[in-house]
Amino acid sequence: MDYGTMPDANGPPTPLDTYSWWSAVEMYDRRYTFVAAGPRSRDDWLHDVASVMRRETADPRAWRTVDPDEGEEETEDDPAHPFVVPPVDEAGAAEWRGRLTEIPRSAVGRLLVLLATLDLDVSRDPRFPAQRAEMEKHARVILTRFSGGARFFTNTRGGGASLDFSQQISSCSPISRYAWDLGLLWVSDEEVGLIWSFDPR
Template sequence: MNQIDATLWSRSLRALFGEGMFAAVGARRRDDWRLDALDVMQLRMDDPRGWSKVAAAPGGSDYGTGPDGPFSAVTPGDFSTAFPVSRRGAEQILVTLQGDWFQTEDIPDFDAREAELTSDARTILERFGEDALFFTNAATARENPHADMFRREGAYEGFTSRVMDCGVIAVSATEVGIFWGFTID
């Protein structure tokens, strides 16, 4: 694994996450990572390294922490629909968030861009180290955490109040990252 810094992180984050998306990291402070993930989702903590985040609602405004935030109604019990996924699968899901319906066929010029997008996803997840765990709400991972997430069914366990959402939760011994995309309601 490569050592990444704030500049490389920011470049990869900008390449993969834009309007209508969410990418933020917080400190892992509790044994139950779900509580820390919830704090990150609801923007109740800052990035422990001071690195950039993306919390851009459709139209360019910031996702707030109030009732309009995409994760405002999420509770620790909702994490039962977050299924373990391999690192490769987590990278692939980060890439598929580029498509309107989180599928590769909805990503403009995917065949030409696949290697670059995958490299950016790998960079983002490298931050969490080799021992990190990854979770997703993509239903394919429920049955097979090692499935090819580029070729998965388009079924998701709703994690937010949005019509459709998909994402990855990255958990290390010291940090929790939330990387999520939403369809426009």
């Protein structure tokens, strides 16, 4: 099923379907990144995000997920590993939500590229100059999945100028058991999803 098209800087529009999505998220196979979506069932979308973290839901479109911890012993003990799920109490949920920064759609493409780089740093990834065009193409495909009314959140303000994800990131507010992680959380009327990269060092 085709869910829309996107402009491609180097050719005709790329249809968004199960095959182009598979190819696009494949760039996250090279590092420790979790990619998954689930249906939105509540006004308070934190509950739906927690379900995605616990691997309790399937992608609403039955498209590919990326889960490097699938089948690992850690997820048997804690289905949400390595995430720290949002608390259910009001104060705890507010604190967890406070780790996130809402970002405009215009900033999402660069963030998606950043999340696929080595060390989560565009400037330190020796592959980036040669692979930049391909990575940006994949990011545009992923971005097309998100409806016009979707909201986007991350856990950093970016590096250099605010929300500049092409610069080295100097700080983040982790939502995992690791000291450093960066990611994209998206929320639409139909679904919620995570593209989240971890540095377990």
